[in-house]
Amino acid sequence: MQRKEERRELFRVVFKETVWGTMTLLGEGGVTVKILDISSQGALVETDFDISSKSKVYLDFKINSNPFSVPGSVIRKVVYPDYFQYGILFSEDKQQFQRLFRELNTYKIRKAKPYLLED
Numbered sequence: 879m880q881r882k883e884e885r886r887e888l889f890r891v892v893f894k895e896t897v898w899g900t901m902t903l904l905g906e907g908g909v910t911v912k913i914l915d916i917s918s919q920g921a922l923v924e925t926d927f928d929i930s931s932k933s934k935v936y937l938d939f940k941i942n943s944n945p946f947s948v949p950g951s952v953i954r955k956v957v958y959p960d961y962f963q964y965g966i967l968f969s970e971d972k973q974q975f976q977r978l979f980r981e982l983n984t985y986k987i988r989k990a991k992p993y994l995l996e997d
Contacts, residue, residue, distance in 0.1 A: 889917065889982070889986070890915050890916065890917040891915060891916055891917070891982050891985060891986060892914070892915040893913060893914065893915065893916075896912060897912070897913040897939065898910060898911070898912060898913070898939075899911050899912075899913050899923065899937055899938055899939030899940075900937075900938040900939075901923060901925065901927075901935050901936070901937050901938075901964075901966075902935060902936045902937075902938065903929060903933055903934070903935055904933075904934045904935065904936070908936075908938070909925055909927040910925065911923040911924065911925040911937075911964075912924045912925070913937075913939055914963070916939075916941075916982065917982070918968075918975050918976075918978045918979040918982060919967065919968055919975070920950065920953075920965065920966055920967045920968050921937060921950075921965075921966045921968070922963060922964070922965055922966075923937070923963070923964050923966060924961055924962070924963050924964075925961060925962060925964070926960065926961050926962070927962070928962055929952065929955075929962075929964070930952075930955075931952050931953070931954070931955045932951060932952060932953075933951070933952045934949070934950075934951055935949070935950055935951070935952060935966060936948065936949050936950075937950060937966055937968075941978070941981040941982060941985055942981050942984055942985055942988070944981055946974075946977075946978060946981075948968050948969075948971075948974060948978070949968070949969040949971075950966045950967055950968040950969055951966065951967050951969070952964050952965070952966055953965050953966070953967045
């Protein structure tokens with residue numbers, strides 16, 4: 879975990895559009911998930927696949943067309959009649975954290991002011 883004085887102000891990107899990813903359980907296959915929101919330290923995903931809390935997973939997704947494959951653990955599970963929501967805490971990896979933080983910043987800027995960053 880980061881020391882308190884080293885922490886940056888973290889923000890969570892809540893997607894208005896549908897963002898799909900794949901959640902892979904270690905030692906098993908992957909399932910398609912809808913990513914509801916994400917930060918550089920974790921994500922909230924939704925799927926119709928039931929897994930146990932505390933499962934070790936990889937979450938694969940793209941931000942700004944850049945692929946990510948992030949290891950993590952399921953730390954929260956909410957059961958709904960037709961689907962499940964999982965809170966995933968990403969495993970600490972300083973390089974991955976910084977890369978994801980940059981991409982989320984760029985994503986947020988592009989959504990707020992698309993004319994500033996044209997491809």
